[in-house]
Amino acid sequence: MTQAKDPTAQLSDLAQSAGLDMDDMDGRQRDVGNADIFARIAHFQLAEQARAVGLYPFFQPVEVNDGPEAEVNGRRVIMLGSNNYLGLTRHPEVLAAAHAALDRWGPSMTGSRLLNGTSPVHLELEEALADFLGTESAIVFSTGYLANLGTVSALVDRHGVSVLDRDVHASIYDAAALALGKYVRFQHNDPEHLARVLDNLGDETPRLVIVDGAYSMGGDLAPLPALRAVCEQRNTRMLVDDAHAIGTVGPTGRGTFSHFGLDQGEDLVIGTFSKTLASVGGFCAGPRVVIEYIQHFGRPMLFTASLPPASAAAALAALRLIDAEPWRVQRVQELGARMRKRLAELGFDVADSQTPIIPIRVGDEVRTAVFWRDLLSHGVYTNAVVAPAVPRGQAILRTSYIATHSDEQLEQALEIFAEAGRRSGVIA
Numbered sequence: 001m002t003q004a005k006d007p008t009a010q011l012s013d014l015a016q017s018a019g020l021d022m023d024d025m026d027g028r029q030r031d032v033g034n035a036d037i038f039a040r041i042a043h044f045q046l047a048e049q050a051r052a053v054g055l056y057p058f059f060q061p062v063e064v065n066d067g068p069e070a071e072v073n074g075r076r077v078i079m080l081g082s083n084n085y086l087g088l089t090r091h092p093e094v095l096a097a098a099h100a101a102l103d104r105w106g107p108s109m110t111g112s113r114l115l116n117g118t119s120p121v122h123l124e125l126e127e128a129l130a131d132f133l134g135t136e137s138a139i140v141f142s143t144g145y146l147a148n149l150g151t152v153s154a155l156v157d158r159h160g161v162s163v164l165d166r167d168v169h170a171s172i173y174d175a176a177a178l179a180l181g182k183y184v185r186f187q188h189n190d191p192e193h194l195a196r197v198l199d200n201l202g203d204e205t206p207r208l209v210i211v212d213g214a215y216s217m218g219g220d221l222a223p224l225p226a227l228r229a230v231c232e233q234r235n236t237r238m239l240v241d242d243a244h245a246i247g248t249v250g251p252t253g254r255g256t257f258s259h260f261g262l263d264q265g266e267d268l269v270i271g272t273f274s275k276t277l278a279s280v281g282g283f284c285a286g287p288r289v290v291i292e293y294i295q296h297f298g299r300p301m302l303f304t305a306s307l308p309p310a311s312a313a314a315a316l317a318a319l320r321l322i323d324a325e326p327w328r329v330q331r332v333q334e335l336g337a338r339m340r341k342r343l344a345e346l347g348f349d350v351a352d353s354q355t356p357i358i359p360i361r362v363g364d365e366v367r368t369a370v371f372w373r374d375l376l377s378h379g380v381y382t383n384a385v386v387a388p389a390v391p392r393g394q395a396i397l398r399t400s401y402i403a404t405h406s407d408e409q410l411e412q413a414l415e416i417f418a419e420a421g422r423r424s425g426v427i428a
Contacts, residue, residue: 055369057384060376066090068405072381078413080399081383083275085248085356086328087404088318094278101313109306113140113295117306125316129271129283132319133254135264137291141300142307144243144272144282145171149178150298151239151270151284152210156181160206163197165189165222168212169241170389176210178299191226198234213242213256213269214249217390217398219336219353221249224260228267238267247276248336248356253322253329273315276322281307281315332356332403339401339410346418347427351396359385359396362426368395374420380413397426 034040050056064071067087070079088094101121109117122140129138141147152175156162160181164172167188176183184201187193194209201207209231211222222240231238242255250258253276257264268286273279284294295301322329336356344350349361362368365386372384375397383398390396401410421427 050369054373055366057369057372060381068402068409070381072376075379077376077379077381078405078409079381080401080413081381082402083244083400084278084402085244085276085332085400086253086278086318086322087402088276088278088321088328091278091318091321093321094314094317097317098279098310098314102310105309107310108308111306112302112304113306114302119306119309119312121309121312121316122307125312125319126283128316128319129285132322133264133269133285135269135285136288138283138285139291139295139298139301140307140312141282141284141298142304143280144270144274145174146300146304147270147272147282147284148172148175148241150300151268151294152176152208153179154294154298155179155290156183156206156208160208161201163194163201163207163209163236165211167215167218168210169216169243172210172212172241181206189220189223191223191230194227195230195234198230198236203235207236208239209236210239210241212244213240214245214355214357216244216357217385217396218351218359219355219357220351221245221256221259221354224256224262228262239270240267241270243270243272243282244275244355244357246271247322247329248332251329252326273311273318277315277318279311279314279318281311328403332401335401335403335405335410339399339414342414343399343417346414346421348417348421356401358399358401360399360426362395362397363393365393365395367424367426368397371397371420371424371426374424375416378416378420380416380420 047056060072062070062072067084067090068079070077105119109119111117113122126138126140130136141150148171152162152172156179158180162176162179162181162183164176164183164185165188166185184197186197198207209227211227214221224240228238240256245255247253249255252258255269266287268284268290270284271282273281284291336358340350340353340358343358343360351359351361353359362371368384368386372382375382385398386395
């Protein structure tokens, strides 16, 4: 009698038969002596190989998105791969606001905020954001990515230094690279290491410490009280990217500072509208003089077309609904806590999540893709996350939860998780 192969061996055979080369994920031939820049990437076949065996988890067309459920490849699935945390993308008030703005201003302002791209709804949204966060001022960008690029590149000149938590979002790394100053890193969520890094810079070096409030892959929170204490002792300002914390963290969804009972003070908060706020766009909020400076020297503010008014109006309506319907914040926090507990009880490694973002640590990239495919084929949509979003060999399956998920949907999802997890060898 032939003994069945264990899941690890089966996955190894699958990867080998597909020709998947996980050791060359970006496909660049770095020793090609050719002036043709395309020659350096000519042998990139990993995506094609993964698609051929059904292990390509990216760019999946979502045909219908109703929030807690969606339609993918012609079938209904439970959506556990969305950042629509409060379930506002289909809210009647959000849709009505977007429609009204579209009728009034059209689909585009056809110019930058600086010149002809500022509408009354942009200004109204900025005032509402500042009021929501308790800051003096706020400024709206076309995306959250550009909010980071514009803010950091404006503030960190050639004399300055960006000091990054190692796990910050890719847009912050890109912002630090765009800025004229250099950047250094400190160990993730490690105030003691941050202190040593700042001390090594000296007292005269202008610096900006940048962290995520809620980390988009791990679902964990920055220890803001300890980090701020380190910064205050060294005359250092902070920028907190709360893209995944607005609406999900804090008693009323006001983010990480609120969660820890801290006043934002002179520090900056970056956020996005493409998660909780059911739209697209981003913002920076903080002291008026700093926001005014970013407004005039942040390059995406000067050289990118402004956020369409319909998107700004949708975000404004969603922002108001956070206070008008507080049950949504309470519900998504309760679901996050429940699913962390239940998934851990099944044997999944959910890391240090403290939010409605719950990663399942898998490690091997191929095993992660197989797990993702099995879940999707049985009706659960999740996100397979591999390098460069996480380090090589530390692939995760990212799950996230929505206030409008029903208890029945999540119970069904847990059953599917348990069965798929055992089949793929993620749990015993």
